[in-house]
Amino acid sequence: MGAELLAVQGRMVSGGQSYRGPGAFRRLMLSGVARLRYPGSEAEQLLLAPQDLRTADPSFSTEIYNGHFGLAGTHAVIGSHSPFAIMAPSEAWARELHGFGWLRNLRAAGNALAQEQARTLFTEWVKQNRSFTGLAWRPDVVARRVISWLANCMVVLDTENADAYHGFMRELTSHLRYLSATHREAPDGAPRLVSVMALVYGGLCIAEQQAVTKRYTRPLAKELERQILPDGSHISRNPIVLVELLLDLLPLRQCFVARDYTPPEELTSAIDRAMTALRFFRFRDGDLGRFNGTGATPSDALATLLAYDEAQAHPPRAATVGKYGRLERGSSVLLADIGAAPPITVSRQAAAGCLSFELVVDGHPVIVNCGAPGPENSEFAATARATSAHSTVTVEEDSSGLFERAGQSAPVRADATLIGPPEVSGEVIDEGEALELKGRHEGYKKTFGLAHSRQIVLAATGALVSGRDTLSPVGPRAKGVPVGPLTFAVRFHLHPEVRASLMPGGRSIELVLRNGEVWQLSSNAKEVGLESSLYFGDERGPRDSLQVVLSGSVGDKETRISWSIERVSASARRTAETAARTPELV
DSSP states (O other): OOOOOOOOSSSSOOOOOOOOOHHHHHHHHHHHHHHOOOOOOOOOOOOEEOOOOOOOOTTTTHHHHHTTETTEEEEEETTTTTTTTTTOSSSHHHHHHHHHTTTTHHHHOOOOHHHHHHHHHHHHHHHHHOOSGGGGGGGHHHHHHHHHHTGGGTOOOOOOOOHHHHHHHHHHHHHHHHHHHHHGGOOOTTHHHHHHHHHHHHHHHTTTOOOHHHHHHHHHHHHHHHOOEEEEEEEEOOOOHHHHHHHHHHHHHHHHTTTOOOHHHHHHHHHHHHHHHHHHOTTTOOBBBOOOOOOOOOHHHHHHHHHHHOOOOOOOOOEETTTTTEEEETTTTEEEESSSOOOGGGOSOOSSSTTTEEEETTTEEEEOOOOOOGGGGGGGGGHHHGGGGGGSSEEBOOOOEOOOOOSTSSSOOTTTOOOOOSSSSEEEESSSSSSSEEEEEEEHHHHSSSEEEEEEEEOTTTTTEEEEEEEEEEEOOOOOOSSOOOEEEEEEEEEOOEEEEEEEESSSEEEEEOTTOOEEEEESSSSSEEEEEEOOOOOOOOEEEEEEEEEEOOOSSSSEEEEEEEEEHHHHHHHHHHHHSSSOOO
């Protein structure tokens, strides 16, 4: 990997609703503040084009030619119109449109038509977005646009048109000045980090901007130290965020090298930590654990990143700061969430999945969480964040964390903040051969007066997972909660490729994996059943699936629900079937 050196000498040529942008007075202030604060001069020459590690689709150029513009899982029919002049079909589509990431597709096409499309669309955007208003001027969208323009500048630049080149550089300067005044206003988490990254990218890629690099390298280092935790997890507790950040951080490090600058130690360290966390969250089937906003794993992007993983070390057993546990024995890998919601400023994608787990056997997913739907299925986003969409325990179908609501009876918004659950603890214990995970939270204390504890043991062979969920009274119920038994459900969401059926006797569920291997889930719960579910961890979109539900009631005394998931040999399966058909002797 390396930044592309731009060899041409001298002058080189080349709608959303959630963010309204600053008003007229604010824009005037920003303009003045930006000119005063921005340490760089007017951009005149590009030196570097950072490598774009994201996968490109060369057919995108043909789609535009045929009047289609597909972004964020949605295809907009634009006909002969500019995509910047139509009503955006979704906010996600508009965000990607104004982020210009699609330039990589036109660059990959590598023909005159694609280059003409890129130049025309750039010019159209400039003409239609001079007001500094709307989603297009949200700081993180501006930052994405700057990085995309730099990385794919060669498909926009026209070496024979000095006026067009000057216009491109003028827009870059304007964007960087704007970011210098607004990057702190970007939403906390990855958007804010990318906003600072764009400023450093600008300082490195544009000639005579050493002051810009110097000014913003330190803020970048501070954000990296704050957001990439010591164990490599991201502060949002969302594994997929690591993928998106690394796709920008790796080329940024190379830009430092290309300019003969020593990359900041904080940058190199953050990359190393994040790579370690990716190994931790990655199952043997290549997917990341579906926790706190992670849905379908972008397999191509993950494969690209892992190719740059120099350590290739065995994943750690626990993410002690990010609060996850990993049990791995034999061919079985189990990942569990043993932490509370992240800080409220970065919790808008987090899920109430405390003490949920996923199990993958020999590269075949068995127990999963529902995962986060893509932008094209945003109507399921709020539901997928609920505790019931995770392989853990619910009480009265309630969530263990508290989602922000506009009113007591108002529905939960897809981007609602999340708090809790309180009093969360968890640990992974190495028992020599077997591995044990313990966790506890009091997410149901305030409403139902209950605490939930979970214990999971993975046998040395990996062929047996033993678990116990305990609901313990820890206080009075909230006013308005009826006296009497409360219902609970222990949920095990199954991967769509797992076939499940209730076994004779009604105490166990037979699970047949894609490779034909048979496992058995058994429990002492009063009711053992199968219900429908939805799985959002597939890049092709939502898939119907099943979930095993262990249900019953809990009163004033402690309730323990024991369960096991065990590999069953063919002979043992035949013996069990025979025993079920044999009449009991009296």
